[in-house]
Amino acid sequence: MAPPTTLKLTNRSPKQPIKKLPAAIHLPADATVEDVKKLIAKEAGFSDYNRIGLFYPSTRKTLKDRKALIAEDKEVADAGEVLVKDLGLQIAWRTVFVVEYLGPILIHIAAVAARPYLLKDPSMSPSQWLSFGMIVAHFFKRELETLFVHKFSANTMPARNIFKNSAHYWLLSGALCAWSIYYSPWSLAARADQPLVDAVGTVLYLFGEISNALVHLYLSSLRSAGGTERKIPQGYGFSLVTCPNYMYEVLAWVGIILASRDWSVALFILIGGVQMFVWAKGKERAYRKEFGDKYKKKRYVMLPGLA
Structure with missing residues (x-):
């Protein structure tokens, strides 16, 4: 079995931070973007994981494909980090x-x-x-x-x-x-x-x-x-x-x-x-x-x- 991946989490909007955002989460190697959202929502106390927006730390663009494997995203893997934002009521x-x-x-x-x-x-x-x-x-x-x-x-x-x-x-x-x-x-x-x-x-x-x-x-x-x-x-x-x-x-x-x-x-x-x-x-x-x-x-x- 592939080892888990540790992913650092950073608030994308410091002025409107997710208060209970964990500093990092541990993911299985086959975790998708959607899986990451669900884990963050659970840790941060969000009932709807769709409120969680994930962004690249360098370009600050959104991770659009919810079914994409995090481990296969080179930019995320190299940085070991994603930016997180509360997108509001969905x-x-x-x-x-x-x-x-x-x-x-x-x-x-x-x-x-x-x-x-x-x-x-x-x-x-x-x-x-x-x-x-x-x-x-x-x-x-x-x-x-x-x-x-x-x-x-x-x-x-x-x-x-x-x-x-x-x-x-x-x-x-x-x-x-x-x-x-x-x-x-x-x-x-x-x-x-x-x-x-x-x-x-x-x-x-x-x-x-x-x-x-x-x-x-x-x-x-x-x-x-x-x-x-x-x-x-x-x-x-x-x-x-x-x-x-x-x-x-x-x-x-x-x-x-x-x-x-x-x-x-x-x-x-x-x-x-x-x-x-x-x-x-x-x-x-x-x-x-x-x-x-x-x-x-x-x-x-x-x-x-x-x-």
């Missing part, structure tokens, strides 16, 4: 996503249901109904993927993030889009009478949503249950961009823009697209760093010829 990633996507569903349903009580003419145009169906179906699909498809490399995130993350969906794709499409006197969807535009939007939407779902199912198949390992993705769209799921997401929302003819929908996906671009750039950097020459570098990370 909430599960899956819970955050469920809450984020539930908002637009409830808001759009409520907005349509309230029309008979708020408007003299509660009837909606075919384009308004189409927009309603597209938006609600999109977020319902996201809820199903969150519950049954996605696998998360991290267990939790700081609980305070749920308010910031939810605001983007609840306020923009929820409240703003619902008002602009169903109630605004300038709503183009209310006056739309161009079935061809609706048809084109529907085709784009269905292609984007189905393709996005296929990519998500494929990415989920690359990771074991509860695992954090990554593999080089190939196939449907991956020869074009780093993150084809984002590409298909944008295409689906272009379909919604055509159906709704609405500026608020365009604003929502513009803001979301910028964030997806940042994530995709990070994903490309991570693939290049982890897989080196085995990975075929991509010039475009999200939209061929654009980004």
